[in-house]
Amino acid sequence: MKMNCEHHQDCMQLIQKILDGEASVAEKEAFYANKDLCMPCQKGYELELSLKENLKSKCQLSCPDQIIHKIRSKLFLLLILISILIPLFC
Amino acid sequence: MNMEVEVKDKIYSLGNAGRIFEKEFMPHMDAMYNFALKLTADEDDAQDLVQDTCLKAYRFINSFEPGTYAKAWLFRILKNNFINDYRKKSRGPSKVEFEWVEQSISGEDEAAEPAYFADLQAETVNDMLGDEITAALQSLPVDFRMIIILCDLEEFSYEEMAKILDIPIGTVRSRLHRARALLKTKLVNYAKSKGYN
Numbered sequence: 001m002k003m004n005c006e007h008h009q010d011c012m013q014l015i016q017k018i019l020d021g022e023a024s025v026a027e028k029e030a031f032y033a034n035k036d037l038c039m040p041c042q043k044g045y046e047l048e049l050s051l052k053e054n055l056k057s058k059c060q061l062s063c064p065d066q067i068i069h070k071i072r073s074k075l076f077l078l079l080i081l082i083s084i085l086i087p088l089f090c
Numbered sequence: 091m092n093m094e095v096e097v098k099d100k101i102y103s104l105g106n107a108g109r110i111f112e113k114e115f116m117p118h119m120d121a122m123y124n125f126a127l128k129l130t131a132d133e134d135d136a137q138d139l140v141q142d143t144c145l146k147a148y149r150f151i152n153s154f155e156p157g158t159y160a161k162a163w164l165f166r167i168l169k170n171n172f173i174n175d176y177r178k179k180s181r182g183p184s185k186v187e188f189e190w191v192e193q194s195i196s197g198e199d200e201a202a203e204p205a206y207f208a209d210l211q212a213e214t215v216n217d218m219l220g221d222e223i224t225a226a227l228q229s230l231p232v233d234f235r236m237i238i239i240l241c242d243l244e245e246f247s248y249e250e251m252a253k254i255l256d257i258p259i260g261t262v263r264s265r266l267h268r269a270r271a272l273l274k275t276k277l278v279n280y281a282k283s284k285g286y287n
Contacts, residue, residue, distance in 0.1 A: 013267055020241060020266075022248050043211070050212035051270070051277075055242040058220030059227060063123035067137050068116070071144045078148070079108065 005040040015041070015048050107151050114160040115147055121161060121244055122168055128239055129172050131228055139176055143168040162246065166254045169236070177232065210278045214286045218277070222284075226276040234269035241266055 005011055014031055017023040023031075035041050122143060127136035146167050147154070154163055215223070227235060240246045240254060251266075252259045 013263075016267060016270065017263075020248070046212035047210060047215065047274075048270075050215040051273070052242050054215050054218065054223055055227070055238065056245075058218075059124075059128075059224045059243060060120070061124055061127065063119040063140070064137075067123065067140055068119055070137075071141055074141065074145060075108070075111065075148060078145075 001036075002038045003040075005038050008040050008044070011038075011041050012044050012048070015045050019048055019052055107148065110151060110154070110156055111144075111148055114154070114156060115144065115164060118161045118164055122164060124243065125165060125168060125239055126172070128224075128227065128235060129232060130176055135176055139168065139171060142171050142175070146171065159250070161244070162250045162254055165240070165244070165246075169254055210274055210281065214281050215277065217286060218281070222280060223277070226273055226280055229276055230269060230272055233265065234272055237262065237266050238269050238273060 014027060018028055018031060035045060122140050126139040130136050130139060147164055240251045248259050248262045251262045
């Protein structure tokens with residue numbers, strides 16, 4: 001297995017493109033054929049994957065119910081206002 | 091009596107506008123709140139930003155095509171709202187970080203990426219708490235933060251991100267790459283300071 005990658009910068013960009021679902025079939029095939037032969041690419045792939053998965057799973061919050069309630073109340077008031085005002089101008 | 095919401099290309103009755111709002115927009119409240127909170131870094135501002143975005147979306151509901159991607163449409167409104175009304179209040183990036191953003195925006199893609207990510211292992215990231223990763227994300231300049239949220243948390247495609255952010259797809263790619271590089275430097279420094287292996 002290679003311990004140094006002479007194209008590491010390009011490989012890291014390709015890894016991100018693959019994990020983002022933006023790489024072509026040919027790009028994916030070329031990368032996966034090479035990945036297990038190159039330590040920096042393998043480590044880079046694992047790191048990018050873990051970053052993506054951890055961001056997705058650990059950095060999400062739910063919207064507080066009070067905001068949803070406030071928005072629905074404001075829209076309800078808006079609808080009432082429109083219902084009252086439109087007939088006055090029609 | 092058939093009452094209607096503001097008309098542009100088509101007309102929705104008030105009932106239909108309400109139904110579209112509930113069906114198409116409300117399922118994205120969690121995502122919008124997350125985006126707003128990470129952009130403003132302030133709960134009150136995030137709440138106001140989400141409310142303003144929803145009211146604006148309702149006001150311009152006639153320009154929304156049911157069946158198209160409501161989430162991308164809402165995120166675009168939210169991002170514009172943030173830039174116009176909230177950005178000045180949020181914490182600005184340091185000079186060094188700002189230069190990175192400038193390089194990214196001006197398309198200087200070839201600037202060297204820092205080479206010290208070998209210190210950051212997947213296992214270290216897996217061991218980190220959500221608050222630690224969130225803190226690293228929050229410390230990025232807002233343009234970098236925004237693109238990582240859109241891509242990694244909300245899973246928008248590059249094309250959708252280009253439309254939301256009003257930038258070319260090549261800039262999406264280069265900004266995302268730089269944002270991730272900077273996030274990794276933050277995580278490396280954090281991991282070292284906390285004694286992670």
